[in-house]
Amino acid sequence: MNTEKKWMNVMVKVCYGGMGVVCSLICIMGYYPLLPAFYGACCLEQRRNILLYIGMFATMGYTMSPGAMVKYLFILLVAGTGIRFYMWANRKCAGWTAGIIAGICTIIMNCSGMIFAKLEQREMILGLCEGVTVCGMTVVFHYLLQMSSEMGKVFAAPFLQREVAMMQPAGGYESERMQAFAEAVDELSVAFAAIGKKEELSSHESVTVLEEEITAKMCSSCDACAICWGAAKHVHTSKIRRMLQAVVAHNSKEDIIESNYMENCPCYRGMVEEAVWAFSRMELNEAWYQRLQENRMVIAGQLDAMADVMQDWTxxxxxxxxxxxxxxxRIGFEVRERGLVAEQIHIYEDRDKRRSITAEVASKWGGGIPxxxxxxxLEKATGMALRLQKDARAVLTRDPVSITAYEDTCFDAISGVATKAKEGAAISGDNFSLFLLENGRYNICLSDGMGSGPAASKESDMVVDLMEKFMEAGFPTDTAIRMMNSAMVLKGDDESYSTMDYATVDLYTGKVELIKIGAAASFLKHKEEVTCLSSSSLPAGVYMQQLAKPQEAKMCHGDFLVMVTDGVLExxxxxxxxEKLAEMISEINTDNAGGMARALLEHVLLFTGGHAMDDMTIIVTGIWEK
Structure with a gap:
């Protein structure tokens, strides 16, 4: 690969030398405007080399008179120095800037020569025309050289990538490996779900199990065993089963003893005590087994969700x-025009046909460039409105940095929040999060912990934190909710749950998707019309298979989405x-999301006498066209 690059560089130098010879040979009415124009473009591209100088100077000595040769040597010297000085001072130099410098140098040289030689007006006009031609041709040469260089990189990239791929171990394709991992994790999920499945014992089966255990332990050591299990075996068995049915029915031990299901049994009291203890142990074992089975199903659900995410990533x-x-x-050309260098440029398109551009970007001549x-x-090259990734470096230096630019959204979203903690509580049990993802989706997560105070705040904060982390990691919304809910199920041993109200606003289309898990109703305001969006489901962590159907709506310029906790409505x-809260929202006329949230909370407090009987949180989100 290195040998091919060396030969390629040699060929480029030969081509530049040949172009220098051609430009030195072309004479137009006694002038050579292509010579300074091509040299100016080479200075700008830092493509000067010994073959270029040999080709130009040898041809100039052969074709030009001594006076013309001195004139153009002076133009080349001054123009090259001027372009280099401009690049040093400004850390960049566009093609038109280099053209102006070369053109001015040519005009000044022609005018000074005309003044001293007292040339006619015709020669002066031709001198001015040469300067304008040099300026224009410098821009043209710069564009051709730069575009040819960038096109060479683009067309050579697949061959270089192919050589790199050949040097990698077989089977190293990430997508194939990710697909294999997804299939393996999915199989592991199925295995977890199938481990130790068994049905819960019925009442009849429980009695049978207890009968075998009690008779083996109590009757075998009784002196009257031969009498009870002799001719009267069926009668004795019937009495034992009636007693055990009472135990299984959770009758008290005293009631069972008093009922005396086995009149002549000398060990009746001990048998009842043993049956009650054995049944309680059986129930405890069954409860632990069910809990273990639930945990297995939760883990299986998490593995299944991970498999879905892996397949989605493939x-x-x-x-x-x-x-x-x-x-x-064109991207490479426009970037270099601004004093930058972009390597490994790639263009991607997602499922929604929205494009993104990634590149390794650095300053070409050092210093700091915004x-x-x-x-x-990028915007000039693509003709699209773009935005840089959220954590993009503000100033670019010589150190290359990876930057991703995304197709810009059509809307901006702004949220306002108003909260009031329950009277007497040190902290609100409500928590929320507002964050914009790189895919252009604005996310609002509102959670209300059961009760109030620090314990409720801790629960709701966990819900919000998990959802935010899952979404920022690239999980689909439904998968993120499944993962969050399963984590809450595994943790939920203190019967403490949290509601979750989750909204995603697509800032490209204005489409909004709401998912409510035990949450209060939300409201969508479009001009004077207010729509109520509600759903009924259990809070997060109550049930492993939490099913919450998403609701979809459309937001336009100036619309507001109002999300509240149940303390606002109850x-x-x-x-x-x-209906009353929707009426309040319709009466508030403002374009400020924060102002609407505060005004709505004040309206609600008028109905409660200024008292907060529960934690209250109102989030108002508005979108506007850019």
Whole structure:
């Protein structure tokens, strides 16, 4: 690979030397405008080499007069120095800037020569025209050289990648390995779900098991065993089963002894005590087994969710490099125009046909260049509005940094929050999170812990924190909810649960998706119309197979989504609190999300006499077109 690169560099130098010879040979009405234009473009691209100088100087000595040769040598010297000085001072130099410098140098040289030689007006006009031609041709040469260089990189990339792939171990394709991992995890999930499955014992079966255990322990050591289990065996068995049925029915030990199901049995009291103890042990074992089985099912559900995520990642984004070679070259050109260098440029398209661009970006000549310059270069090359990743470096230096640019959203989202803790509580049991993902989806998570105070706050904070981490890790919403709920089921040994109200707003389309797990109703305001969005389900952590159907709605410019906890609705003291709250929302006329949240809380407190009988939280989210 290194040998091929060396030969490629030699061929490029030969081509530049040949171009220098051609530009030195082309004479237009006694002028050579292509010579300084091509040299200026080479200075800008830092493509000067010994073959270029030999080709130009040898041809100039052969074709030009001594006076013309001195003139153009002076133009080349001044123009090259000016371009290099401009690059050093500004850390960048565009093609048109280099063209202006080369053109001005040519005009100044022509005018000074005309003044001293007292040339005619015709020669002066031709000198000015040469300067303009040099300026224009410098821009043209710069574009051709830069685009040819970028196109060479683009077309050579597949061959280089193929060589790298050949040096990697067989089977090293990430997508195939991820698919294999997904299948393995899915099989492990099925195995966990199938471990030790058995049905719960019925009442009849419990009596049979107890009968075998009690008779083996009590009757075998009794002196009257031969009498009871002789001719009267069936009668004695019937009496024992009636006594055991009373035990299984959870009758008290005293009632069973008093009922005296076995009149002539000398060990009746001991037999009852042993049966009660054996049945309680059986129930305890069954409860532990059921708990173990539930935990296994929870783990199986988590593994199944992980398998779904892995399979989702294998589908991933589609690479468009092969279909976008000219676009990749234009990106490289525009980036270099702003004093930057972009390597390993790739274009991807997700399932929603939205594009993203990744690249390793660095400053070309050192110093600090704002990353917004890189963004402007991408927007000019692609013709699309773009946005950089959230944690993109603000200033670019010589150290390459990986930056991803995403197709910009159509809407901006702003949220306002108003809260009030329950009277007497040191802290609110409600928690919330607002975050924007790189895929352009704005997420609102609101959780209400059971009760109030620090314990409720801890529970709701765990729900919010888990959801935020899962979503930022790239989990689909339904999978993230399954993982969060299973974690709460495993933890929920103190009968403490939390509701969750989760909304996702697609800032490309305005589509909103709500998922409610035991949460209060939400409201969508469009101009003067208010729509109530409600659902009925158990809180998170109550049931392993938590099923919550998502609700979808459409938001437009200036619409608001209002999410509240149950403390806002429960103490309005009206027949239909949802209808009353919708009426309050419609009466508030403001374009400020925070102002609407505060005004709505004040309206609610008027109905409660200014008292908060439960934790109250209101989140208002509005979207506006960019």
């Amino acid at each position: 589908k991933g984004q589609k690479n468009l490099d092969g279909k976008s070679k000219m676009l990749l070259a 990353s917004k310059n890189y963004l402007r270069a 103490y309005l003291h009206v027949k239909n609190p949802e």
